[in-house]
Amino acid sequence: MNGDMTLQINGRTASEIADSLRSLVERGALRPGDALPSVRALAETLGVNRNTVVAAYRQLTQAGVVVTRGRGGTLVADRSPVALEGFAADSVLRDIATGNPDPTLIPDPTRALAAVTGRPVLYGEPVIDPALEEWAREWMLEDLDAARMRLTITSGAGDAVERLLAQALTRDDAVALEDPCFLTSIHTIRVGGYRPVPVAVDDEGMTVEGLRAALAQGVRAVICTPRAQNPSGASLSARRAHDLRAVLAEHPYVLVIEDDHFSMLSQQHFHSVIGPAQRRWARIRSVSKFLGPDMCLAVTASDPQTADGLAMRLTPGTTWVSHLLQRLALALVTDPGVGDAIRRAGEHYARQNAAFAARLDARGIPASPGDGLNLWVALPVPARAVSEQLMRRGWLARSGDEFSLGADASSLRLRLTVHDLSDDDADLLADDIAAAVRAAGGRTRMAEVG
Structure with a gap:
């Protein structure tokens, strides 16, 4: 940011300074990636206390207008859209x-639909359908402590990740992401205002050195794909998963999110990064890859504290996942055919x-x-x-x-x-x-x- 731009910032209070900067961003005078003046420089220019500038920057950070990068300074946030999965619109190519999965391989739900209507579900009833919960408990249990495991239903894996981060983090908290990374995860981190910390992926999945470096940078959550990592296709080996668990055991209160999105379709063995020492964890399995993207349903197994945080964001009165959809998913996954x-x-x-x-x-x-x-x-x-x-x-x-x-x-x-x-x-x-x-x-x- 040049000196002329500094002269355009005005205000005596934190709110006035924040409003002035927000106006520059909205007018396009400040663009995504532009650096704001240092706290010291702006305080001297405006003749205010440094804490006033710190408070102004904090307001802008909480609003998602800017992001902080530690020694890298404070930058205008990039709000450009992230590329997403799906067909390209209006393309002749x-x-x-x-x-996408092959639509010809997605099971036809017609016959199952007729059998799942049942009685109406009313306000205040359990968020998760009891029959689905009973089946899902066995599906999710691998290597987890059954006594501490709680189940939650969300509208797909992306919804689960967004809610998990929202109940545990605040804007500008650091999140470890695989690099290269699933597009939806990049989008979720950007919209949530979190700070992505890349962790390299090789043929055996998330690297130990990369995870250790991310944890040293103070990440408060780690998102790991144990198999069929998108886009690389990598799956954790037993050795790599063991080594990752050992690193994470030194950080028991970091939220570890395991996204096993390919689950029933995977040709690889499942190896978890969630060890017995981990206090905050969640395992997500959605049905979208094998029952179809329109079946917006995922099961999340998590520790009790994380489950309580999710429950506050999935109330029986407003935001639960349709029980008709839950029953349909259960009818399909329990059908031998x-x-x-x-x-x-x-x-x-x-x-x-x-x-x-x-x-x-x-x-x-x-x-x-x-x-x-x-x-x-x-x-x-x-x-x-x-x-x-x-x-x-x-x-x-x-x-x-x-x-x-x-x-x-x-x-x-x-x-x-x-x-x-x-x-x-x-x-x-x-x-x-x-x-x-x-x-x-x-x-x-x-x-x-x-």
């Missing part, structure tokens, strides 16, 4: 960036992703399938350049920097959703990716050998 279909769907995603990774490898672009709905493909050139070349060939792909919190390596990645392509279309796309890499100035392994 073949969309391979959706992150639906269970078989979910298992076949999980095998289909794994098979299709592995087949496409093999196609890329045959064309000189090494790729490993990971777990989940997507492929995370490493490129020898920036992914944006490759995605632009793919657009010219009729494909809409997603570059890795949209998922990045600062990892330069993500700019050399494409995230692809290819599990619904026919063999002919998959061959064509693999050819086009290889051609796009070369057109962007890169060399495939085959070209190097040639």
Whole structure:
């Protein structure tokens, strides 16, 4: 921020100074990422006590207008929208960036709907349907202390994460996020006004060194995906989970959120980062990947204190999840035929992703399938350049920097959703990716050998 801008800030009280700065932001004189004057400099310019400027900045921070970065100063908050999952609107291109499950593999709820109506549910009744609670308790229990586990129902995993953070954190608290990161998590952290601290992810999931560094920076919550991490497809190994639990055991009151979003579809073993020493924890499993995104329902298992905080935000009078939806979800997941279909769907995603990774490898672009709905493909050139070349060939792909919190390596990645392509279309796309890499100035392994 230049000196001229400092002269435009006025006021004698904290509220007057905050209003002056807010006006500069609203007029566009201050833009996202611009640095505000230091507390000392602004106090001297305005002739006020430093504590007055500190209080003004605190008001702006609480309102989400600015963010503090410690020694990095106070910056105007970035309120630009985060890219989200789903089909691209108004595109004539073949969309391979959706992150969606295959609609043909989502179970048809028609038959189950007729059996779940039952009696009406009235104000004041339990938030969670008793029958669903009984089933979900077994589903969520793995490695948790049954005596301390409490269950809550939310409108999907994103809703659960948002409510969990809101009941435990305040604006500008630091949250450890995987890097690259799930788009919804980035959006939730930004809207909530929290400070993201990136933790690198490798083939075994969240790294121990990255988590230790984030905890040293004072994070108050950690969000970890134990398997099918989006976008990388990484899953925690038993060894990595053990090492992460050991690090977290030194910080028992940090809220650990485990988002097992792929659960029933995953082809990998589940390894938890929640150890017996952890006092604040939550495990989330939603049904959206296997029963469909419109089934906005997730089960959260958590410690009693966290569950109490969630209960205050999910009251029987206003904000509970529809019991009709809860009963429908239960009817589907307990249907043996639906269970078989979910298992076949999980095998289909794994098979299709592995087949496409093999196609890329045959064309000189090494790729490993990971777990989940997507492929995370490493490129020898920036992914944006490759995605632009793919657009010219009729494909809409997603570059890795949209998922990045600062990892330069993500700019050399494409995230692809290819599990619904026919063999002919998959061959064509693999050819086009290889051609796009070369057109962007890169060399495939085959070209190097040639």
